[in-house]
Amino acid sequence: MNYFGLRVPPRREDRHPGTCLAYGGTLCGSKKGGRGCAMAADAERAFTQGSICPLLPAMGMMASLPDTVVLMHGGVGCGTCLHGTNGNVRAGFAARRGRPADIRWMSTALNEIDVISGGNEKLxxxxxxxxxxxxxxxxxxxxxxxxxxxxxxxxxxAAQVQPEVKAKILPVHCEGFKSRFMATAYDAVYHAIGRNLLPSPSPTAVREEKTINIMNVGSMGRVDELELARLVGSLNLHANFFPVFADPDSFAAATQASLSICTCPTHDDYFLQYLQEKYGVPYIIRHMPIGIANTGAWLRDAGAHFGLSDIAESRIKAEEEDLGNALKEFLPLFKGKRVFISxxxxxxxxxxSLLKELGFEIAGIRSFHYDQFAELELDKLRADGQDFVWNVANVQPxxxxxxxxRLKPDLFLGHWHGNNTAARLSIPTHVIYNTGYGYIGYRGVYDLAARLYRKLSNTSxxxxxxxxxxxxxxxxxxxxNPFLFIRSQSGEAIC
Amino acid sequence: MLSSIESPRWTCALGGALAAAAALPRTIPVMHSGPGCAANFAWTQNGAAGLQVAGRCAGLSFPATNMQEGEIVFGGAERLHEQLRHTLQIMDGDLYFVLTGCIPEVIGDDVESVVSGYAAAGKPVIMASTAGFKGNSYFGYEQVLKAVFQKIVRPGSAAKRNLVNIWGIPPMMDVFWRGNLRGVEELLGLLGFRVNTFFGGQASLPSIANAAAARLNIVLSDVYGVEAAELFRDIHGVDFITSPLPLGAAASDRFLRRIGRRLEVPAKKIETIIQRENKRRYDYLEPIIDVYNDMEAQRYAIVIGDANYACALADFLAEDMGWLPELTVITDVLADDIKAGLLRQREGRSLIPAQKIIFRSGSREILEAAADDWTPSNGRYSKRSQPVFVLGSSLDRNLAQTLGAGHLSVSFPVSNRAVLNRGYTGYGGGLLLMEDVISAFILAR
Incomplete structure (x- = not known):
């Protein structure tokens, strides 16, 4: 079933009950039926710091699409985050189209009069x-x-004005207060794309036998896309990249591919289910190609779908050998260092998982939310029985x-704008994504290791x-207690 | 009148207020607003404020109620109450400044009564009403000033003859705010005055509390902070004077003469200071005279900035550098009477034969306005073959590229420069601005 017939897409918390925003405990303790604190979907905090609402990631996605305009209907502040996104978009255009271009966006800048008399006409x-x-x-x-x-x-x-304008109008519902989960943003943008930029299904539509839709994310740079294109290219598959930086006209091609594969399992299920139901494009949502084993698992999945498992296995073996040799010089410095990730x-x-492969010990992890897609990845981390702090928090420094x-880690990897706290505690930090750098695939493992080696070589x-x-x-x-303010809506503390 | 603004060169009232409150000494801003406002402003500053984001509290460390649907239905006062109670428990500050966003003001939360309850209990909690739909970031800055003047500045302090207050430089909206405040403080120091800057490292809450003792309030803007100055005068009886940003030597000369006269500094003393400071400045300029002249550094210029910067930068280029800033674009959306006032001030002041001042906000409108006069001509004989420089924001790079012009980002947004203690006010600031402008077009040398 899909929701693309509705005007407004459902919220993540309604589509995936159990999605959780507040948890403090340990990784193994979070396992259902395990010891320690239980995860509660309705958990929240009695003290909160500034967070990220769905508008921010949605704006990042939309602003990357060439030949579009993002028209923000709201107060004049909503969307000015795009000043911060502009650098990524300029670099993204330079990498993909040869020259940088500023984001094209506008605001209806609703004022007091609009609030009283309504903003429809202005829009x-x-x-x-x-x-x-x-x-x-x-x-x-x-x-x-x-x-x-x-x-x-x-x-x-939109319906009223559409006959008067040449551009396709894509209404996007991204009201910050409506969902506690940023991931709702992805659904909101996909909803608009799915309803407006895809062709009607046709029995005579061409199926591109060797073409695969690779679902990118806003935090992924061109260098990461090229790595994934190289990997699937080694199986003689051709990669389309959606949705970030994709031309509006190009989305039609997504319906003709033979497979869609995601790179971030919480990002795409809304759209990929729709592509499967309506256009018969099967999908894989399982692994994120970050880390050696994960990249192999991701490539293996793609290969298996096309009956190319043997080639995939030999590729993976060769890649791992190459990478393993290249990483050797870094590993002594990393051995036993404790890392915290947020x-x-x-x-x-x-x-x-990647950092464990490089020889780091995990001191703790903070994840911005939890949903069902994470279970497989959590199990990978639980597999060796080592337990550590796991905190689910929408930022909350x-x-x-x-x-x-308490934990005094040797290294910290954090989200964009999430490294400040650790930096002021003199913990060496590295940004967990910055779209100019490689993070994904085998090359991403090497690039990240090289950056961490550099980082740890002078912490002055x-x-x-x-x-x-x-x-x-x-x-x-x-x-x-660091989790003092976490409580469930029934008023009880969780931990 | 357009119904939309292209890539606004400001953010909303809450964003301006947040930047201002965060710049007050040992102050913890507490946002009572939707769940994404904090990140929105952090990202805004990231790409617009010369790499500066937030301050003592990191961008995502400000306490914030992150209002959800439940609060919209049932009201957010209780949530704010809980948030403040816990904020006082764990956040380390001497002042807690509640700032309201769109949501509580549309749904009608009585924030004032929550906040006054804390104040009545002796807690240092104040508030400003800063909904995004009520105004832009400059308005938010002004709301913060007003709250400080009403709640923090103590009435009835004994007057101090050598104390003045300055404001009108909005933190972050003026990307060089820290350096600019310091530059003006130094100028006033030359006249023998101590200065309350309210914001930035040199300020303290006790000195702010004592601001009513000042002899004069100097608003370094013809637009921002003027209403707050009227309020200050009404409450505390201190008069004010407005002044353009004194960028560089010629503007500093004017500033010292005008403010000095107002503060009854002997004219002879003022002139002695001006002579000395200019002499110092020209000591620095002497070694670059050869190259500056030989490289033909003089340019036509297009200057783009807010009401504080646009004309002040144009004056600097015309006077200190001997350039021809023929087009000045003021980017704020201003009321007609304020526009007329700004233009009136300029009448008869232009140093150069042709100087046009226009009001445009969107990059595309600005490009169209500039392209009319400045697109390079293919003809053999054209004045347009003369070099042009664009002094504006980082959004004006496209314009500069279209015109084949040099470019430097000074006005908001500034994405492509790092700004720490740099400022362009005063004599020293003028030298820095000259360095930066020249450096911007000799990169390939």
């Missing part, structure tokens, strides 16, 4: 302005919190500061920083 005008100014192929009209509260109807406006659900877990003071910047910069917490906080 309608703004769509026409965007169409006339840029002559784009598509205009994403994105609803922030305000229009949803005051009752604007972005779908009705990032999006899947990225944090897969990167932990106060818990992290407390944990880091952080050492001195920690001596003079203090975190904004009272000393007493560090002696309290």
């Amino acid at each position: 309608a005008q703004a769509i026409k302005e965007a169409d006339a100014a840029f002559e784009p192929k598509a205009i994403f009209t994105v609803s922030g919190c305000l229009p949803a509260i005051i009752g604007d109807d972005i779908d009705a406006v 990032a999006g659900e899947f990225r944090s877990l897969a990167t932990a 106060f818990e992290e500061a407390n944990l880091l003071k 910047f952080g050492d001195r920083l920690g001596a003079y910069s203090q975190l904004p917490y009272k000393k007493s906080w560090y002696s309290k």
